[in-house]
Amino acid sequence: MDLKLLATFRMVAALKSFSRAASALDYAQSTVTLHVQALEADIGVPLFDRIGKSVALTEAGSRLLTYAERLLTLSDEARVVVSGDGTPGGVLTIGAPETVCTYRLPPVLRRFRQSQPQVRLIFRPLPYEDLFRAAKEGSIDVCFMLESHIDAPALCVERLTDEPLVLVAAPDHPLAEQERVGLTDLADEALLLTETGCGYRTMFEHMLRQAGVMPMVRMEFDSVEAIKQCVMANVGIALLPQIAVTRELSAESMRALVLPLDDYVFHTFMLYHRDRWLSPALNALINMSRTLMNDAVSEETTL
Numbered sequence: 001m002d003l004k005l006l007a008t009f010r011m012v013a014a015l016k017s018f019s020r021a022a023s024a025l026d027y028a029q030s031t032v033t034l035h036v037q038a039l040e041a042d043i044g045v046p047l048f049d050r051i052g053k054s055v056a057l058t059e060a061g062s063r064l065l066t067y068a069e070r071l072l073t074l075s076d077e078a079r080v081v082v083s084g085d086g087t088p089g090g091v092l093t094i095g096a097p098e099t100v101c102t103y104r105l106p107p108v109l110r111r112f113r114q115s116q117p118q119v120r121l122i123f124r125p126l127p128y129e130d131l132f133r134a135a136k137e138g139s140i141d142v143c144f145m146l147e148s149h150i151d152a153p154a155l156c157v158e159r160l161t162d163e164p165l166v167l168v169a170a171p172d173h174p175l176a177e178q179e180r181v182g183l184t185d186l187a188d189e190a191l192l193l194t195e196t197g198c199g200y201r202t203m204f205e206h207m208l209r210q211a212g213v214m215p216m217v218r219m220e221f222d223s224v225e226a227i228k229q230c231v232m233a234n235v236g237i238a239l240l241p242q243i244a245v246t247r248e249l250s251a252e253s254m255r256a257l258v259l260p261l262d263d264y265v266f267h268t269f270m271l272y273h274r275d276r277w278l279s280p281a282l283n284a285l286i287n288m289s290r291t292l293m294n295d296a297v298s299e300e301t302t303l
Helices: 003-015 018-025 029-043 059-083 098-103 105-115 128-137 199-210 224-232 242-250 280-302
Strands: 048-051 054-057 090-096 119-125 142-147 155-163 165-169 190-193 217-220 238-241 255-257 266-273
Touching: 003 018, 003 029, 003 059, 018 029, 054 059, 059 128, 090 098, 090 105, 090 128, 090 280, 098 105, 098 142, 098 224, 098 238, 098 242, 105 119, 105 280, 119 280, 128 142, 128 266, 142 199, 142 280, 155 280, 165 242, 190 199, 190 224, 190 238, 199 238, 224 238, 224 242, 238 242, 242 255, 266 280
Parallel strands: 090 119, 090 142, 190 217
Antiparallel strands: 048 054, 142 266, 155 266, 165 238, 165 255
């Protein structure tokens, strides 16, 4: 079984798109199609269902993906061990939601590229549910998530930073003048919500239900930046990680509402599969993430 074909198959399975896989692998889309067709001909069964532009693994494809991960991991491990060269190299695939990608990862990725220029990084900003599934399937090397806790026996889960949450509104919003805001004050407000599956959105909605509050207007966005722009335009209020709105709060283009959230603590976690071989490149990225994210939080605390 050709490892190059398996690598292409794995990328298509992870990105659910032939065109995105071609871009990530720096192939022509026709090459990706030929690789998948050759693998399907070798195995004798279809690996993907193709419905319009949508691509999904068949049952056979899902079974093959587990073995493809093992074979490709063993191939990378053998190449490093046999060569006797511990210098980090190869390709690393990283996944993270938008908030972590925008506000936590850039210093890590910048330093890593400077110190390990021979390692190729593929970054995937994935929805929360896809991120967790990709980590468990091993289709990404390491991912970062913003959650209150993560229980996943198959994964190595490491807490890197605390992430305070803040309820924000436009400076001229009526609630911005109150010394303290209760959940019942939000009943008539328009809530600007992040994507389904986001941990702090789920927590916020649970808090509201427990208080018997059912806001009449809920607007869902797949972008934290879009939510921030709407908050500043006084479209509604939003619960966001503090790191995402620090600049706007300092510039007074937003106001933090005093809503008790001490019992709801979120963190940035780093996850990778427990059975994954820690190549020199992956080990270097893990260690750098620990160091730089902890240092960043220490600097924020002292400012």
